[in-house]
Amino acid sequence: MHLDRGGPRRLAGRYRLLDPLAAGPARPAFDEPGGREVTVMELRLPAESRAAALHRARAAAALRHPSIVRVLDVVTQDDVPWLVMEPVHGTALESAVGSRRPLPVVQAARAGVGVLGALTTAHAASYVHGNVDPGNVLLTARGRAMLTGFGLPSRSTWPSADLWSLGATLHFAVEGRPPGASPAAGPEPLRSLVRAMLNPSGPPPVEVIRETLERLAVDRPLDRLIEALGPLPPAEVAAIGLAVADRLRHGPGPHGGVHPGNVLVDDHGGATLLPSVRSGTPPAYAPPEGGPGPEADLWSLGATLYAALEGRPPAPGAPMTRAGALGPLLSGLLSPDPAARPSLEEVAAGLRAAGRRRGRGQDGAARGR
Known part of the structure; x- marks a missing residue:
């Protein structure tokens, strides 16, 4: 990264960091040729992992779904890869539950519908997210759930792992805690679904998960x-x-x-x-x-x-x-x-x-x- 004389820092000559001294990997920036706000994230990786990370990040840039936080560009600055993503103004599910209380079942189901749709789109493109957790699910002011974390190195290569993680995320949403060794009991449909998604023998079919979440979101x-x-x-x-x-x-x-x-x-x-x-x-x-x-x-x-x-x-x-x-x-x-x-x-x-x-x-x- 370089410092323009008398001006802010830029990535790839076009993405101006709005707060170049901000802590954390994700930072607000402005795409000057495109005239739009973006979010940039530095991929802090060993040198030997960067080529694979760039390939994965570029694959994520092809994904399109209303609940996917899009990867708009992938750039390299001083041999360090950066993701350029659409900005999303929302609260992480982790923060929303931690600062207030668990979500009502209807709201949790609606969030699940969005995240499942994002994962289904990714899996159809042979892309496994691998980082589904309450910190990567953003709740917008309009009630939409957005899944971020696309383009980051994955902790898994199996679609079933994404579904397990979605089940754990929904458990956190309605219980306020991770499932641990004892997922929430009870015959309620959402908790029954969550327990099935966390079952070691594998999750239910995606169609069953989708139908249950869609119905619980409205009925x-x-x-x-x-x-x-x-x-x-x-x-x-x-x-x-x-x-x-x-x-x-x-x-x-x-x-x-x-x-x-x-x-x-x-x-x-x-x-x-x-x-x-x-x-x-x-x-x-x-x-x-x-x-x-x-x-x-x-x-x-x-x-x-x-x-x-x-x-x-x-x-x-x-x-x-x-x-x-x-x-x-x-x-x-x-x-x-x-x-x-x-x-x-x-x-x-x-x-x-x-x-x-x-x-x-x-x-x-x-x-x-």
């Missing part, structure tokens, strides 16, 4: 909806049950994780059953015979619908006071005999019929008024 789990609103109307419960039954009918096999925390409901009442990510089923929603299987999913579906109707999970001898036309169907689903439970086709037909009866009753009441 509410059914158990939280019940807590907030109390028992739901039978027509709404029938619609939720129909959506869950449809997902079970078209799934690749037994689900093994049907419970209100795994059912997300949008603002229009539409429901989605999240994929099972090794989360298991809470005891209140596990069938009396134990063990996963199609009949177990049916019992868990009945217990989930019972909770939505009554505001509490089923218990031996507990009456159904709000089920109405859904009562016989729920009684069949909650039968202690797996062979006596209706099939998914029968469940779907019963839910559709209950919804139609409810709709005709509401129409008649409206005409009577």
Whole structure:
């Protein structure tokens, strides 16, 4: 680096450092020919590692995604490589959680959606980030999460390592601590997903991670909806049950994780059953015979619908006071005999019929008024 007489220092004759005496590797600068602010970062590396680092940095410059902090240029000054990056005005996730508190699940999921999108783009280009952590995730004032650290030497060469690190970063976001040897327990969908992403046998498929994060970013789990609103109307419960039954009918096999925390409901009442990510089923929603299987999913579906109707999970001898036309169907689903439970086709037909009866009753009441 050289010092212009009477002026500030520059990189490659074009990037003027705005604070040349600033500490730390990343510094604000101004691209004079381009007329734009940038951030520059010195790559402090042994001489024998510089050629590989330059190759990796130039590969990062080709990556484009709304949640990637772009590498704009790679320059060498006095045999030292520098990254030139777009400036991002935001707070590192590490600082945001450390100075305030863990993020709400919705905000953490939205951050996860952005970071996963950035990683998916990089992996498609055969580029492994290798440095995903709370310090490299920036939260902007508009709520977007940006992943920085592209172009830096990687600590790993495996895409699965990036997904593990994303899981650890999301754990920090909602728990305020690294996962360590004991990741956060609980049946909540995000924590279940995080534990699956941290599993030594490898993370779930990227499609499962993406769907779960995208749903959690906009929809509410059914158990939280019940807590907030109390028992739901039978027509709404029938619609939720129909959506869950449809997902079970078209799934690749037994689900093994049907419970209100795994059912997300949008603002229009539409429901989605999240994929099972090794989360298991809470005891209140596990069938009396134990063990996963199609009949177990049916019992868990009945217990989930019972909770939505009554505001509490089923218990031996507990009456159904709000089920109405859904009562016989729920009684069949909650039968202690797996062979006596209706099939998914029968469940779907019963839910559709209950919804139609409810709709005709509401129409008649409206005409009577």
